[in-house]
Amino acid sequence: MSGVDVSIALPEDETPGELIKGYFTLMRSFGWDLYVTSHFALRESLGSQWFAARIRALKDSDPKNWRPNHRFEPQDPGVILRDYIYEQDSPYLSVFGGHFQKNLVAKKVLATRNTWFHFGDDPTTSQLAEAAKDVRAFVQSSGMHIAGRIDALVERLEDLRTGRCPAVAAPHPAATAPAGAAAAPLDTPDDLPRPRIGGTWVGPLPELRYRITRAGDVVHPDTMESVRSRVNGDFADKVRAWTAVEPRGRELWIDADGAVGGLIGATPRLLGYLGPDPESDVARGFFTSHFYAVEGDEIADLDSGERRKQSFAVGLADGATLRVTTYGDVLVVGDADGAERVATVMPADWFPGHLG
Secondary structure, eight states, X not given: OEEEOXXXXXXXXXXXXHHHHHHHHHHHHHHHHHHHHHHHHHHXXXXXXXXXXXXXXXXXXXXXXXXXXXXXXXXXXXXXXXXXXXXXXXXXXXXXXXOHHHHHHHHHHHHHHHHHTTOSSOOOHHHHHHHHHHHHHHHHHTTOSOHHHHHHHHHHHHHHXXXXXXXXXXXXXXXXXSTTSXXXXXXXXXXXXXXXXXXXXXXXXXXXXXXXXXXXXXXXXXXXXXXXXXXSSOHHHHHHHHTSSOOGGGEEEEOTTSEEEEEETTEEEXXXXXXXXXXXXXXXXXXXXXXXXXXXXXXXXXXXXXXXXXXXXXXXXXXXXXXXXXXXXXXXXXXXXXXXXXXEOOGXXXXXXXXX
């Protein structure tokens, strides 16, 4: 059994950046706790791939609300809560119970999530405290794992509100481990499915590190043998996608199922596969720094104004904002529905230099 970091950042003051940091890490931790708790409860009866099967069923039965080309992350609390609240056959009802009061709390948490980042006004300490207490109510009544961490956040917010918190506060014992020790992670089962490409690696890291050469090859560190013969698909395209954001130390690891990973900053990430990528991955890799808009049958780069004709543009709303990932997945970025893939492009077919 391995673990995932579910620490919650305690704001050091009442500035928007500190409060947003606290909210983001609160919801990240809550999402992982929801997912792992559900996985332990459902895997025996529904199998380890229960989440993927559930999303397929929702997309087939209700494509308007569960859009087929949208990527739904299993650790996104919005996905789980939306299913739990609105779907009568939700498997989460058997995990968390269908009580009216809990459903009401879940609706509050979901509504807060959907409005927190709209930036009409700066967030307040009281707003974050209210959000944290709603999350804690759901966690506590469900026998989940992060209640102590939420208590630490609520206590810190009360100290800030009343002026008891010093400029640089001491770590709260419920949120951190003893000196010199790593914070205790949330235990995750070994059969937890892979995240999306670009997501945080779940599970133990393989010890062997493959080297990325200056010539664009990936080789065994001792024998210098290339992994090229093990790759299914265009090798150069695969390596370009794996290394579009350069892994730390120019090193990769490869797991038994062909999953390729590396450290992006300090975080282990899933970077791709030796074989075909999962069809469910609609936003593979990482967003590039470019933004685009649809203008008739053309795509315009917002920075340079350069335009390129693309056949997929015809079916999109004029003015729609687009982002592109390092894998070439083109996504429409909407206010309500998040990001939805509308095409996949190759470097030769896209704006020069934008995809490496």
